[in-house]
Amino acid sequence: MTSPSNDGTLEAGEQRLCEQVLGRDPVLRRRAIAKTITLLESTRPDHRLRADALLNALLPHGGQSFRLGISGVPGVGKSTFIEALGLHLIAQGHRVAVLAVDPSSSVSGGSILGDKTRMEQLSIQEAAYIRPSPSGGTLGGVAERTREAMIVCEAAGYDVVIVETVGVGQSETAVHGMTDMFCLLQLPNAGDDLQAIKKGVMELADLVVINKADIDVNAATRARAQITSALRLFGQHGNPEHAHHLEDLWHPEVLQLSALKNTGVSEFWQTVSRYRELQQRSGRLAARRHAQDEAWMWERIDAGLKALFRSHAQVREALAPLTTEVRAGRVAASVAARRLLDLFH
Amino acid sequence: MTSPSNDGTLEAGEQRLCEQVLGRDPVLRRRAIAKTITLLESTRPDHRLRADALLNALLPHGGQSFRLGISGVPGVGKSTFIEALGLHLIAQGHRVAVLAVDPSSSVSGGSILGDKTRMEQLSIQEAAYIRPSPSGGTLGGVAERTREAMIVCEAAGYDVVIVETVGVGQSETAVHGMTDMFCLLQLPNAGDDLQAIKKGVMELADLVVINKADIDVNAATRARAQITSALRLFGQHGNPEHAHHLEDLWHPEVLQLSALKNTGVSEFWQTVSRYRELQQRSGRLAARRHAQDEAWMWERIDAGLKALFRSHAQVREALAPLTTEVRAGRVAASVAARRLLDLFH
Numbered sequence: 001m002t003s004p005s006n007d008g009t010l011e012a013g014e015q016r017l018c019e020q021v022l023g024r025d026p027v028l029r030r031r032a033i034a035k036t037i038t039l040l041e042s043t044r045p046d047h048r049l050r051a052d053a054l055l056n057a058l059l060p061h062g063g064q065s066f067r068l069g070i071s072g073v074p075g076v077g078k079s080t081f082i083e084a085l086g087l088h089l090i091a092q093g094h095r096v097a098v099l100a101v102d103p104s105s106s107v108s109g110g111s112i113l114g115d116k117t118r119m120e121q122l123s124i125q126e127a128a129y130i131r132p133s134p135s136g137g138t139l140g141g142v143a144e145r146t147r148e149a150m151i152v153c154e155a156a157g158y159d160v161v162i163v164e165t166v167g168v169g170q171s172e173t174a175v176h177g178m179t180d181m182f183c184l185l186q187l188p189n190a191g192d193d194l195q196a197i198k199k200g201v202m203e204l205a206d207l208v209v210i211n212k213a214d215i216d217v218n219a220a221t222r223a224r225a226q227i228t229s230a231l232r233l234f235g236q237h238g239n240p241e242h243a244h245h246l247e248d249l250w251h252p253e254v255l256q257l258s259a260l261k262n263t264g265v266s267e268f269w270q271t272v273s274r275y276r277e278l279q280q281r282s283g284r285l286a287a288r289r290h291a292q293d294e295a296w297m298w299e300r301i302d303a304g305l306k307a308l309f310r311s312h313a314q315v316r317e318a319l320a321p322l323t324t325e326v327r328a329g330r331v332a333a334s335v336a337a338r339r340l341l342d343l344f345h
Numbered sequence: 346m347t348s349p350s351n352d353g354t355l356e357a358g359e360q361r362l363c364e365q366v367l368g369r370d371p372v373l374r375r376r377a378i379a380k381t382i383t384l385l386e387s388t389r390p391d392h393r394l395r396a397d398a399l400l401n402a403l404l405p406h407g408g409q410s411f412r413l414g415i416s417g418v419p420g421v422g423k424s425t426f427i428e429a430l431g432l433h434l435i436a437q438g439h440r441v442a443v444l445a446v447d448p449s450s451s452v453s454g455g456s457i458l459g460d461k462t463r464m465e466q467l468s469i470q471e472a473a474y475i476r477p478s479p480s481g482g483t484l485g486g487v488a489e490r491t492r493e494a495m496i497v498c499e500a501a502g503y504d505v506v507i508v509e510t511v512g513v514g515q516s517e518t519a520v521h522g523m524t525d526m527f528c529l530l531q532l533p534n535a536g537d538d539l540q541a542i543k544k545g546v547m548e549l550a551d552l553v554v555i556n557k558a559d560i561d562v563n564a565a566t567r568a569r570a571q572i573t574s575a576l577r578l579f580g581q582h583g584n585p586e587h588a589h590h591l592e593d594l595w596h597p598e599v600l601q602l603s604a605l606k607n608t609g610v611s612e613f614w615q616t617v618s619r620y621r622e623l624q625q626r627s628g629r630l631a632a633r634r635h636a637q638d639e640a641w642m643w644e645r646i647d648a649g650l651k652a653l654f655r656s657h658a659q660v661r662e663a664l665a666p667l668t669t670e671v672r673a674g675r676v677a678a679s680v681a682a683r684r685l686l687d688l689f690h
Binding site: 059144147199327 | 639
C-alpha cells in the first residue's frame with residue numbers, strides 16, 4: 001500500500017470506500033461503512049491519517065440526520081425500546097443507525113450492544129445499521145470514535161441516528177454533547193433507590209420516558225408527575241437568550257410507554273418530531289451543533305495537551321511526588337500546578 | 346527589596362507577614378491577612394513567587410476550618426442570612442471569615458460583597474473577617490485567589506469559612522469544589538420562573554435553605570416538599586462506594602428559615618454540624634478535600650496548558666480559520682484538534 005498523504009487528498013482505497021459509502025449498492029455500502037468505521041477505530045498513525053482524510057471527504061455529506069441520544073440504567077429496557085422505535089421508523093420510510101457509547105466495553109464484548117441476540121428484528125432490516133460501542137480506551141476516545149461513526153452513517157443516508165449509552169456514568173455528558181436530543185429512560189418506580197441514576201444525568205434530559213408503564217399504571221402516573229415537577233425545579237433548560245420568543249423554548253416533557261407492548265412508541269416519535277421542528281425553526285438545532293463541534297474540538301485539544309504534558313520527561317518525574325505533597329496538604333494545589341507548568345514550558 | 350528566591354524559603358517581609366498571620370495580635374493579624382491576600386491577588390511574577398512561598402508556609406496551619414459554600418440568586422437574601430449566621434456563630438465562640446467568588450465583579454466594585462454597607466453588624470466584629478471577591482480575571486483566576494485567601498484565613502485561626510457566590514453561573518461548581526458543604530438558598534416560590542437557577546446548581550446542594558419562609562408559610566412548606574422529592578429523584582448524592590455503611594450516606598435536606606427574623610438559623614447550624622460530624626466520621630470530609638485539591642491542581646494545569654497552546658505562534662495563526670471550518674462543517678472537530686496539536690507539538 002502506498003504511504004498516505006498528509007494533505008487531505010484521498011488514496012485510491014479510501015476514494016473507493018468513500019464512493020461506496022455514498023453509493024446506491026446496499027451490499028457494498030454496508031460493507032464500506034463497516035470498513036470505514038474500522039479504519040476510524042484504528043490506533044495506527046498511518047491509519048489515522050487515512051481515516052482523517054476519509055472523514056473530511058464524508059463530512060459534507062453528513063449532518064442531515066436527526067441525532068437522538070438514549071440513556072437509562074441497565075434493566076430499563078433500552079434495547080427493547082430502541083428496537084420498537086427503529087421498526088416504527090423504518091415502517092415510516094426512515095433509515096436508522098444505532099450506535100453506542102459504552103466506555104466499559106472491552107475487546108471481549110461490550111456490556112451494551114455486544115450481545116448479538118439483541119435487537120434481532122431490527123438488525124435484519126436493510127434500512128437499519130447497528131454498531132456496538134468501540135471497545136477499550138478512554139471515554140473521550142470511545143466518544144470520538146462514535147461521533148465519527150455517526151458522520152459515516154449520515155453520509156450513507158441514515159436519517160435517524162440513535163446513540164445509546166448506559167446511564168451510569170459520565171458517558172451521558174458525551175452522548176448529550178453529540179446528539180440533537182437527549183432522552184432518559186426511567187422505570188415507573190422512579191423514587192426508588194434501585195434506580196440509581198447518577199447526579200447530573202436527569203438534568204441533561206430533553207425528554208424523559210417512563211418505560212414499562214404497563215407494569216404499574218399508578219406508579220407510572222405518579223412518577224410522571226414527580227419527574228415533571230422536578231425537571232421544572234431543577235432549573236432552566238436551554239439558554240433563554242437564544243430564544244427569540246418564549247414560546248420557542250422547549251420544556252422537557254415526560255412520557256409513559258411500554259416498548260414491550262409497543263404502546264406509546266408512536267406518541268414518542270411525535271414528541272421528538274415536535275421538538276425537532278421547534279429547535280429547527282428557532283435556530284437552536286444549528287446553534288447546538290455548532291457549539292457541540294467547537295466544544296468537541298476543545299475537548300480533544302485538552303485531552304491531547306494533557307497527554308503531551310503527562311509524557312513530558314521532567315513532568316513525569318515530578319508529578320507523582322508533587323501529587324502526594326498536594327494530597328498531604330504540604331504544597332498548595334495552585335503552587336504545584338505552577339511548578340509543573342514551569343517544568344513543561 | 347531583594348529579589349525573591351525560587352526555592353520556597355521566605356524573604357524577611359514574607360517571614361514577618363507569616364508570623365503576624367499566625368500571631369496573637371489582632372490588629373497586626375488583620376492587617377497581615379489583608380496584605381497577604383493582596384500579594385496573592387497580584388499578577389506580577391515576582392509577587393507571585395513571594396506569594397507562593399508565603400502560601401506554602403501558611404498551608405500547614407490551614408485546613409482546620411469548616412468550609413461552607415452559600416449560593417443563591419440575587420434577592421434571595423444571602424447577605425442577611427450570612428450576617429445572621431455569622432453573628433450566631435460568633436456568639437458561640439467561633440471565628441468567621443466570609444469570602445466571595447463573583448467573576449462578574451470588576452475593579453470598580455463587585456456585585457456581591459462590594460457594597461460596604463452590607464453585613465454592617467458582622468463586619469465590625471473582631472471575630473469576623475469579610476473580604477470581597479477578587480476583581481476581574483477569569484472564573485478560574487477568581488476562584489484560585491479565593492481558595493488561597495481561604496487558607497490564609499484558616500491559618501489566622503478562623504474556624505468557619507463561608508464562601509459566597511451568586512447562584513447564576515458556573516461559579517457554583519468552583520465554590521462546590523472548594524468547600525466541605527454546599528448550601529443553596531431558595532425563595533418560597535420555588536416553582537416560579539423568576540427563580541431562574543441554572544441547570545446543574547441544585548444538584549450540587551448538600552443542603553437547601555428556603556429563606557424568607559415567613560412571607561408565605563404555605564408556599565414555603567410546598568416548596569420544601571417539592572425540593573425534597575426532586576433532590577431524591579435527581580440521583581444519588583455522593584459515591585456510595587465511599588460509605589462503609591448506608592447510614593453513613595448524607596441525603597440532602599431542605600430547611601425553612603427567615604434570616605431577617607432570625608428564626609431557623611440555630612437549626613441550620615445544627616444541621617450543618619450533623620453533616621460535618623457524619624462526613625468526618627465516615628472519612629468523606631478528608632476524601633472530599635483530597636479530591637478537591639487534586640482536581641484543583643489539574644484544573645489549573647489545564648488552564649495553563651490551554652494558555653500556552655493559545656499563545657503558540659503557529660496555533661494562533663491556524664486556530665481562527667480552523668474553528669470557522671469546524672463550525673461550517675467542512676472539517677471534522679477531531680481532525681481540527683489533531684492538526685492544531687501537531688502544530689503545537
